[in-house]
Amino acid sequence: xxxxxxxxxxxxxxxxxxxxxxxxxxxxxxxxxxxxxxxxxxxxxxxxxxxxxxxxxxxxxxxxxxxxxxxxxxxxxxxxxxxxxxxxxxxxxxxxxxxxxxxxxxxxxxxxxxxxxx
Numbered sequence: 001x002x003x004x005x006x007x008x009x010x011x012x013x014x015x016x017x018x019x020x021x022x023x024x025x026x027x028x029x030x031x032x033x034x035x036x037x038x039x040x041x042x043x044x045x046x047x048x049x050x051x052x053x054x055x056x057x058x059x060x061x062x063x064x065x066x067x068x069x070x071x072x073x074x075x076x077x078x079x080x081x082x083x084x085x086x087x088x089x090x091x092x093x094x095x096x097x098x099x100x101x102x103x104x105x106x107x108x109x110x111x112x113x114x115x116x117x118x
Contacts, residue, residue, distance in 0.1 A: 024060055032056070048084060051077045 026033055036056075039049045058074045068074050
């Protein structure tokens, strides 16, 4: 699948039958699946549970060697889970202002990487 996606002169019609069918086998007795099922049954509209289920699916794709169709969605879910784990509220982040960059005498912004190859 990766080789077919990388082909420069590939035909779009041939790629549809070259994509492999993905099958995810789930152990219904695994502690993660049991807990996700409980939380899902308790509240069907819980965004955190949906994110966890999608993360489970996406990580299984990556572990199996497949590539993600939408890696930005994956990274957004990871960031939300990190914020949840650290008890960071999004409203607090919006209220905080970023400090201004200080210019040095060479008119370069501090904090930016400087290129020493001149």
